[in-house]
Amino acid sequence: EDQVTQSPEALRLQEGESSSLNCSYTVSGLRGLFWYRQDPGKGPEFLFTLYSAGEEKEKERLKATLTKKESFLHITAPKPEDSATYLCAPLGDYKLSFGAGTTVTVRA
Amino acid sequence: SQTIHQWPATLVQPVGSPLSLECTVEGTSNPNLYWYRQAAGRGLQLLFYSVGIGQISSEVPQNLSASRPQDRQFILSSKKLLLSDSGFYLCAWKQSATNEKLFFGSGTQLSVL
Numbered sequence: 001e002d003q004v005t006q007s008p009e010a011l012r013l014q015e016g017e018s019s020s021l022n023c024s025y026t027v028s029g030l031r032g033l034f035w036y037r038q039d040p041g042k043g044p045e046f047l048f049t050l051y052s053a054g055e056e057k058e059k060e061r062l063k064a065t066l067t068k069k070e071s072f073l074h075i076t077a078p079k080p081e082d083s084a085t086y087l088c089a090p091l092g093d094y095k096l097s098f099g100a101g102t103t104v105t106v107r108a
Numbered sequence: 109s110q111t112i113h114q115w116p117a118t119l120v121q122p123v124g125s126p127l128s129l130e131c132t133v134e135g136t137s138n139p140n141l142y143w144y145r146q147a148a149g150r151g152l153q154l155l156f157y158s159v160g161i162g163q164i165s166s167e168v169p170q171n172l173s174a175s176r177p178q179d180r181q182f183i184l185s186s187k188k189l190l191l192s193d194s195g196f197y198l199c200a201w202k203q204s205a206t207n208e209k210l211f212f213g214s215g216t217q218l219s220v221l
Binding site: 032034036041042043044046049087089091094095096097098099100101 | 140142144150151152154157159165167196198200202208209210211212213214215217
C-alpha cells in the first residue's frame with residue numbers, strides 16, 4: 001500500500017532561520033513528486049514537480065530536492081509570508097495522495 | 109488557457125439531506141480529475157479520481173459517490189449527509205505530458221448541521 005509521511009508536523013521558525021521539511025514515501029510505480037503550499041481556507045498552490053533522483057528546483061526562498069525514497073523542501077532565510085502548510089504528493093500511476101503536511105510558522 | 113470551476117463556495121446542509129457538488133474544467137481534454145476532502149486542521153484526503161468518462165476510482169469507503177458524465181465534468185454526491193461529511197472539498201485536474209501539475213478549484217466549505 002502506498003504511504004506518504006511528512007515531518008515534522010509543525011515547524012516554528014524565527015525570520016531568517018533556515019530549515020528543511022521532509023517527505024518520505026513508498027509508492028508503486030513512482031514517477032516523480034509534487035510540492036504544494038496551502039494557506040488557510042484556500043486551495044493548494046503549486047510549487048514544484050520533481051521527476052529524477054538528484055533533481056533540484058528553486059523558487060525564491062524555497063528549494064526542493066528529490067531522492068529515490070524521499071524529498072526535502074529547504075526554506076532559506078524565511079519571511080513571515082512563507083508561513084503556510086506545505087504538502088507533498090508522490091506521482092505514481094493515476095492516484096495522487098498527499099501527505100498530512102508540515103505547517104510552518106515564521107515569526108518576525 | 110485552462111480553468112477549473114467549482115461551486116458553491118459555501119454550503120450549509122442539514123443531516124440526512126442530499127448533496128451535489130459540481131466541478132468543470134475548461135481548456136483541456138481528457139484530464140485526470142480528483143475530489144479531495146480536508147477536515148479542519150487536517151491534511152488532504154483523496155476521495156475519488158477519474159481517468160475518463162464513467163471511470164471512477166474510490167479511495168475511501170464512505171457516504172459519498174462520484175460521477176463523470178462528461179469529459180470535463182466531475183460531480184460529488186451523497187444521498188444522505190452525515191455530520192462527519194463536513195469539511196473543505198476540493199476538485200482538481202491534472203495536466204499530463206512532460207510538465208505535470210495538479211490544478212485545484214477554489215473549494216467548497218461544507219457544514220453539515
